[in-house]
Amino acid sequence: MDYGRIVTESFQIAWRYKSLWIFGLFAGGGSGFNLDFSNLPLPKTEFGLRDFGESFRFPFEMDWEIMLPVFLLVGCMILGYIIMHLISVPAIIDGVNKIKRGGTYRLGSSFSAGVDFFLRFLGLLLIGVFAFIVVAVAMVVAGILAYAIGDIILLVLALLIIIPVFLVFLFVFTNLFALAQRAMVVRNTGIADALEEGFWLLRRNPVKNLVVFLIEIGFSIALGITAFILWAIIGAPIAVVALATGAGIIPAIILAVIIGMPVSLVVGGFSGSVLQNLYTLFYFELVEPSGPAPPAAAAAPTP
Numbered sequence: 001m002d003y004g005r006i007v008t009e010s011f012q013i014a015w016r017y018k019s020l021w022i023f024g025l026f027a028g029g030g031s032g033f034n035l036d037f038s039n040l041p042l043p044k045t046e047f048g049l050r051d052f053g054e055s056f057r058f059p060f061e062m063d064w065e066i067m068l069p070v071f072l073l074v075g076c077m078i079l080g081y082i083i084m085h086l087i088s089v090p091a092i093i094d095g096v097n098k099i100k101r102g103g104t105y106r107l108g109s110s111f112s113a114g115v116d117f118f119l120r121f122l123g124l125l126l127i128g129v130f131a132f133i134v135v136a137v138a139m140v141v142a143g144i145l146a147y148a149i150g151d152i153i154l155l156v157l158a159l160l161i162i163i164p165v166f167l168v169f170l171f172v173f174t175n176l177f178a179l180a181q182r183a184m185v186v187r188n189t190g191i192a193d194a195l196e197e198g199f200w201l202l203r204r205n206p207v208k209n210l211v212v213f214l215i216e217i218g219f220s221i222a223l224g225i226t227a228f229i230l231w232a233i234i235g236a237p238i239a240v241v242a243l244a245t246g247a248g249i250i251p252a253i254i255l256a257v258i259i260g261m262p263v264s265l266v267v268g269g270f271s272g273s274v275l276q277n278l279y280t281l282f283y284f285e286l287v288e289p290s291g292p293a294p295p296a297a298a299a300a301p302t303p
Contacts, residue, residue, distance in 0.1 A: 001285055010277035019107040021269030026088035028272015090117035093185040096280045123191050128177050135169055175202050175209045182283035201286050212282045223271035231264045
């Protein structure tokens with residue numbers, strides 16, 4: 001398998017079909033939103049199993065008449081993002097499927113395909129969240145029990161086992177569901193059939209899946225750092241000027257975020273498209289290893 005060609009083609013498709021960035025912004029897991037909120041007055045915690053509840057404190061008095069609408073707004077934004085994510089992922093897979101394997105890509109038709117797959121992707125998401133929570137809770141409980149039974153030494157030994165096991169689970173989890181998503185859209189299957197095909201492709205090609213998983217992690221980090229650097233280059237000088245005028249750190253951060261957000265959104269959309277393309281093209285290589293796919297029908301690149 002030519003991983004270099006897959007990576008190159010992922011970038012080429014993302015650059016040529018820029019309307020995919022709209023889907024990539026929501027489908028890529030927020031690669032473009034790498035902002036530093038460490039200076040914001042967020043709640044400070046001091047971790048401790050016995051007094052965790054008492055240690056959680058706010059550095060300011062909360063006016064619930066003001067904060068409640070803020071929490072509702074944030075909740076609506078999160079819900080909206082989840083909805084768009086569940087539409088954008090199948091939409092971008094559908095778009096790349098048409099571009100790569102024959103067909104005419106249109107933004108509207110791919111969005112319509114994303115809407116059609118919304119409920120199935122929601123079901124797949126719920127299964128994934130449940131599986132992730134079960135495994136995460138089991139590992140946390142194992143660590144707590146190890147600490148309770150044998151103090152810090154046994155906890156360290158337990159972590160030496162838990163951490164590698166969790167990394168293996170993360171690899172299997174990520175690739176299984178990524179391949180299942182592609183199978184669901186490309187073959188128009190149900191959730192069970194998609195998971196079955198994803199598991200079969202993962203079991204038959206563990207090394208190839210591991211390589212793509214590592215490539216995806218590397219590019220996620222690199223593109224995320226790039227987005228942050230570009231945002232900082234634009235937003236940081238604005239924040240410095242705002243601080244120099246005595247505006248205060250919070251207004252300065254807000255102003256920097258607003259000024260740098262357009263660049264961050266563009267980089268986030270592009271990087272999200274690249275990462276989604278990577279797994280889609282990898283899926284095609286697994287199911288059609290005999291030769292290159294037929295060229296797509298002529299379609300003018302979207303601006």
